[in-house]
Amino acid sequence: MKEGYREVDISSNTEIAKDIFELKVQLESNDSLGDPGQFYMFRSWDFDPLLSRPFSICNIEGNVVTFLYKIVGRGTNYLSKLKPKDKLKVLGPLGNGFNLNVNGKAALISGGIGIPPMIYLAKKLSTEIYFYAGFTNEVYYMDYVQKYVNKIYITTEDGSTGQKGFITDIFRPEKYDVVFTCGPSPMMKKVVEKCENMIPVFVSMESIMACGMGACLGCSIKTKSGMKRVCKEGPVFEGREVFFDD
Amino acid sequence: MKEGYREVDISSNTEIAKDIFELKVQLESNDSLGDPGQFYMFRSWDFDPLLSRPFSICNIEGNVVTFLYKIVGRGTNYLSKLKPKDKLKVLGPLGNGFNLNVNGKAALISGGIGIPPMIYLAKKLSTEIYFYAGFTNEVYYMDYVQKYVNKIYITTEDGSTGQKGFITDIFRPEKYDVVFTCGPSPMMKKVVEKCENMIPVFVSMESIMACGMGACLGCSIKTKSGMKRVCKEGPVFEGREVFFDD
Amino acid sequence: MIDTKVKIAGVEFKNPVIAASGTFGFGREFLEYFPISKLGGLSTKGLTLREREGNKGVRIHETIGGIMNSIGLQNPGIDAFIVEELPFLNSQDTVIIANVSGNTIEEYVISVEKLNQTEIDMIELNISCPNVKEGGISFGTKAEIASNVVTQVRKVCQKPLIVKLSPSAENIVEMAESCVEAGADALSLVNTFPALAIDISKKKAIFDNITAGLSGPCIKPIALRMVYEVSKAVDVPVIGIGGIMDYRDVIEYIMAGAWAVQVGTANFINPNACAEIIEGIEEYLQKEGISTLEEIRGII
Amino acid sequence: MIDTKVKIAGVEFKNPVIAASGTFGFGREFLEYFPISKLGGLSTKGLTLREREGNKGVRIHETIGGIMNSIGLQNPGIDAFIVEELPFLNSQDTVIIANVSGNTIEEYVISVEKLNQTEIDMIELNISCPNVKEGGISFGTKAEIASNVVTQVRKVCQKPLIVKLSPSAENIVEMAESCVEAGADALSLVNTFPALAIDISKKKAIFDNITAGLSGPCIKPIALRMVYEVSKAVDVPVIGIGGIMDYRDVIEYIMAGAWAVQVGTANFINPNACAEIIEGIEEYLQKEGISTLEEIRGII
Numbered sequence A, B: 001m002k003e004g005y006r007e008v009d010i011s012s013n014t015e016i017a018k019d020i021f022e023l024k025v026q027l028e029s030n031d032s033l034g035d036p037g038q039f040y041m042f043r044s045w046d047f048d049p050l051l052s053r054p055f056s057i058c059n060i061e062g063n064v065v066t067f068l069y070k071i072v073g074r075g076t077n078y079l080s081k082l083k084p085k086d087k088l089k090v091l092g093p094l095g096n097g098f099n100l101n102v103n104g105k106a107a108l109i110s111g112g113i114g115i116p117p118m119i120y121l122a123k124k125l126s127t128e129i130y131f132y133a134g135f136t137n138e139v140y141y142m143d144y145v146q147k148y149v150n151k152i153y154i155t156t157e158d159g160s161t162g163q164k165g166f167i168t169d170i171f172r173p174e175k176y177d178v179v180f181t182c183g184p185s186p187m188m189k190k191v192v193e194k195c196e197n198m199i200p201v202f203v204s205m206e207s208i209m210a211c212g213m214g215a216c217l218g219c220s221i222k223t224k225s226g227m228k229r230v231c232k233e234g235p236v237f238e239g240r241e242v243f244f245d246d
Numbered sequence C, D: 001m002i003d004t005k006v007k008i009a010g011v012e013f014k015n016p017v018i019a020a021s022g023t024f025g026f027g028r029e030f031l032e033y034f035p036i037s038k039l040g041g042l043s044t045k046g047l048t049l050r051e052r053e054g055n056k057g058v059r060i061h062e063t064i065g066g067i068m069n070s071i072g073l074q075n076p077g078i079d080a081f082i083v084e085e086l087p088f089l090n091s092q093d094t095v096i097i098a099n100v101s102g103n104t105i106e107e108y109v110i111s112v113e114k115l116n117q118t119e120i121d122m123i124e125l126n127i128s129c130p131n132v133k134e135g136g137i138s139f140g141t142k143a144e145i146a147s148n149v150v151t152q153v154r155k156v157c158q159k160p161l162i163v164k165l166s167p168s169a170e171n172i173v174e175m176a177e178s179c180v181e182a183g184a185d186a187l188s189l190v191n192t193f194p195a196l197a198i199d200i201s202k203k204k205a206i207f208d209n210i211t212a213g214l215s216g217p218c219i220k221p222i223a224l225r226m227v228y229e230v231s232k233a234v235d236v237p238v239i240g241i242g243g244i245m246d247y248r249d250v251i252e253y254i255m256a257g258a259w260a261v262q263v264g265t266a267n268f269i270n271p272n273a274c275a276e277i278i279e280g281i282e283e284y285l286q287k288e289g290i291s292t293l294e295e296i297r298g299i300i
């Protein structure tokens, strides 16, 4: 049996860039706390908002799981108010996660707050890693990532750090054996297009989720092999399996 | 113009007896912060629960207003979780308040968590005061009240302090010139009955409130001079004007 | 230049925000918080021919995202209203709407005749009242019955006439159409939803009348759908009501086809709600570069 | 000794808690969290004759106290259900109810005929579907139309038949009565409420289909009122649905007259919701000294 929602303690909840928070929670579990690409559902409220909110694992050290989140609405705003020792209810780990069994040169490409699963993936992959990270302006977590990767490429939209522009402008697929990406849908679309049919590419999809555990079909997306639930068969899919619409 | 809801800082929020909290908030206002019998509406939440909750003034010192509340449901439970520096939204002071212009011997009779307005009244009255306080078992705030009154009578339901029983068991109206009471409806009913038609008696009524400021008519009660709003024409009424149903 | 004015049945509202009946008293209490002349309009507490004490027992009960009420139309009666409240209301620079309730067609008709003699701006007919001659079922449920009361009232009514629809109308579009046909100059919807809550420790309904009316943000999605359907079907202005908490909700109603809105329960949780909503609408229009509400009305 | 068993249309439920259609998949996902044999019953995701991909665009939108959904009956189709899901479901010791949807009477009838051949315990007819032959208006709105589909299905149906009512029925009591007359062994209500939400920055409805179905605690007071009214009017068992979050809500439904309940949206915010509710009911009965649900059923 899996545990349902469990109340966990917050270790820290810090704003590391404007509206971007790093949240560490203390979990207790005999089972795995999760793999790169997996996520947890959060709730720190009763009925308002009604639904829980999904967040990807950014790191795990011992029993401490780290998340990064951006304030975009009411749920994330509530989260940002939590202080150490406050309680949070979490369900997870959920979803599939990335295939870690890869060889050769891997490109990890993140856009905006799509970065958390790429960070944990960088830590967990045991192959050559080239980390592409696109930010709006403020850059964060690159010191940490540094330790695990061969090279970091950064873009910012305002050019304040790294190259000015989007990360997909500088990503050149030719030299890689496998590509992983997480970020806004148009960005992932571009990454997949750039990889053409040459390189295996894995994407972590987003979708509005009600349950996070496969029951509501709210998160379903169309793939080349039928309808799939982002929360259950995903969030990681083979990039050419999915359709990016926008 | 009155201010609407204003966000105020919590100075302290302490459990002073089982499920009974003392809450101090820092208000800023050029107007009066309130008189004995008046109350404030509280909310520390968005839409759940939807309504605010009314609490009587227990004390005012400078800009700090003290309230006492008992955890009875979701709203008071949320309040109990607030820590110093957290924010609270308050509307008030609201309602009428007690007539302070009295002479002779005054009996102030409180039952349970009806005590806050009696405490502030004791402080504000400049006459002889006999303070009757009925508790379930734990006794609180009597040291503070001591300073302002001529005598304190205590009952507890379990006899752990003062006399065992209800406060109405020991209250003898004959020797008083005026009586003030706040507590459960059956208790106030008994007080009014005991006063017969001899002594002026003032009661602070409770009613479920939606708005607290006279708009919804949710709190209306029938009185001998027609329907009255507890939040606006009350909460203080002449005891023989109202009907106690229980 | 932003212009939030809207004209309904010949009456000009300076903005589309009307305080909803039964949630704003006769305005006096709110005047302590903001100048009520800021309002587009104000619909009075429901008035009946004779004074009413309202219902006994619990009158307000909170639910998740809403409240239930069973006030029972406590009001001073039309005559006292005209003498004691109307002069004050008329002194305020905003559209004053008399919300009229009754338990028989005659009561409605006589009330309206009395209001004809006054300077009230508009009349809003609340047809969600139990029809005592038809066994207490609401006037607002069946289109034929509603049509009948509206027709009778229209005959005597010399003021612009809004008919306020109940969400328990069997078919809200047919109901709307027949009220328009019977002479409504505008429609407002919705009134509260008939609802039930039970006290499981007392093993009884919370309210003496068993059912009570549900309002607040919980009803908004349903009310908005009804406003959308009705706006498409009728060609008189529709006033959207139900669960409006902030300016965004108002914009949704306008985009669904409403000309104006009424704000109810929100007044209880913030006496400045209407004033803040009015400001919010202006800021929104400014930011979006929209100059009149017409540009977005019914846009979806 | 507490006994929460309840018998509906000859089928015994070990307790009154049924997982609601469309909120529990085919049970597999929940089996990871608790033994689903704890459930009184399980109503499957809505099944249609042929596989369906469901709707495009946004499928879930949160409102205050509720959610709107427009899943569009994504399901593998009856045949695949029978082969791939039913054996697993039948292996679980709980009542399995096939929730059947259709866009024509023929679809309903053929689906039911296929289910007749299986070991499914009961059939729940979801009549809140658009009737394509009648311009897409829901089968569940008008009593005559609902009566027609129930009559046709009853003719072929060899399983106990529950008809699931829509809250947009023009008159819920008449609807209930005509479904019973047409052969329903039990009624379940309510399905989701048709509702609307608008994205004011995109100036469009949130959902591709414009409207979507509202569920969750926000609808409970209305749904409870409907269950109360229907329970009084019909003499078949009524299954209460709408906004149940905890055991107290279930007790309210039972006191309003329901024999059993279905729990929907709550499953999304807590996969153990049904299990916790079942325990809560037992503890409540224990504490109150009530030994069977019958003692409190319809007590208000």
Ligand SMILES: Cc1cc2nc3c(=O)[nH]c(=O)nc-3n(C[C@H](O)[C@H](O)[C@H](O)COP(=O)(O)OP(=O)(O)OC[C@H]3O[C@@H](n4cnc5c(N)ncnc54)[C@H](O)[C@@H]3O)c2cc1C
Pocket (backbone or CB within 6 Å): A039, A049, A051, A052, A053, A054, A055, A056, A057, A067, A068, A069, A070, A071, A072, A073, A074, A075, A076, A077, A113, A116, A117, A205, A206, A207, A208, A209, A210, A235
């Ligand atoms: C598998 C997965 C992993 C994610 N990981 C992260 C992460 O590591 N860090 C991070 O900052 N964000 C992550 N997100 C996005 C995050 O869940 C949303 O930003 C959050 O739910 C917004 O909640 P809100 O109440 O603040 O905003 P709202 O006001 O509810 O909405 C703001 C925006 O967020 C979107 N959104 C709302 N609810 C959900 C939901 N349940 N699922 C998906 N999107 C939603 C809405 O479409 C809207 O555009 C992830 C999403 C998914 C699906």
Ligand SMILES: Cc1cc2nc3c(=O)[nH]c(=O)nc-3n(C[C@H](O)[C@H](O)[C@H](O)COP(=O)(O)OP(=O)(O)OC[C@H]3O[C@@H](n4cnc5c(N)ncnc54)[C@H](O)[C@@H]3O)c2cc1C
Pocket (backbone or CB within 6 Å): B039, B049, B051, B052, B053, B054, B055, B056, B057, B067, B068, B069, B070, B071, B072, B073, B074, B075, B076, B077, B113, B116, B117, B205, B206, B207, B208, B209, B210, B235
């Ligand atoms: C004028 C006035 C002054 C009050 N002063 C105090 C005080 O100083 N200290 C104190 O502890 N309590 C006071 N109360 C009672 C206090 O308001 C309620 O205990 C509180 O609202 C309960 O909220 P809840 O969410 O915790 O409980 P709920 O779960 O909402 O309800 C628990 C009980 O409280 C009652 N209640 C709920 N909402 C209200 C409401 N809006 N108004 C009145 N009663 C309600 C309910 O009938 C129920 O019996 C006062 C009430 C009034 C009317």
Ligand SMILES: Cc1cc2nc3c(=O)[nH]c(=O)nc-3n(C[C@H](O)[C@H](O)[C@H](O)COP(=O)(O)O)c2cc1C
Pocket (backbone or CB within 6 Å): B216, C020, C021, C022, C023, C045, C046, C047, C069, C071, C073, C099, C126, C164, C190, C191, C192, C214, C215, C216, C217, C219, C241, C242, C243, C244, C262, C263, C264, C265, C266
């Ligand atoms: C306490 C209360 C009293 C009400 N009284 C009346 C009334 O007298 N006449 C009327 O037409 N509507 C009355 N209503 C209905 C409101 O005007 C409005 O239609 C309803 O509350 C929905 O709007 P809301 O969700 O913004 O509150 C009342 C509502 C409440 C909450």
Ligand SMILES: Cc1cc2nc3c(=O)[nH]c(=O)nc-3n(C[C@H](O)[C@H](O)[C@H](O)COP(=O)(O)O)c2cc1C
Pocket (backbone or CB within 6 Å): A216, D020, D021, D022, D023, D045, D046, D047, D069, D071, D073, D099, D126, D164, D190, D191, D192, D214, D215, D216, D217, D219, D241, D242, D243, D244, D262, D263, D264, D265, D266
């Ligand atoms: C995501 C979702 C999918 C649903 N799918 C179906 C369905 O396929 N068939 C059906 O009869 N009801 C369906 N329903 C309605 C529920 O079974 C239930 O009647 C409704 O949600 C009200 O209950 P609740 O408030 O507990 O959720 C669905 C509800 C939701 C939220």
Ligand code: FES
Pocket (backbone or CB within 6 Å): A208, A209, A210, A211, A212, A213, A214, A215, A216, A217, A218, A219, A220, A229, A230, A231, A232
């Ligand atoms: S979020 Fe419910 S199935 Fe994926």
Ligand code: FES
Pocket (backbone or CB within 6 Å): B208, B209, B210, B211, B212, B213, B214, B215, B216, B217, B218, B219, B220, B229, B230, B231, B232
């Ligand atoms: S609480 Fe609204 S009038 Fe008193």
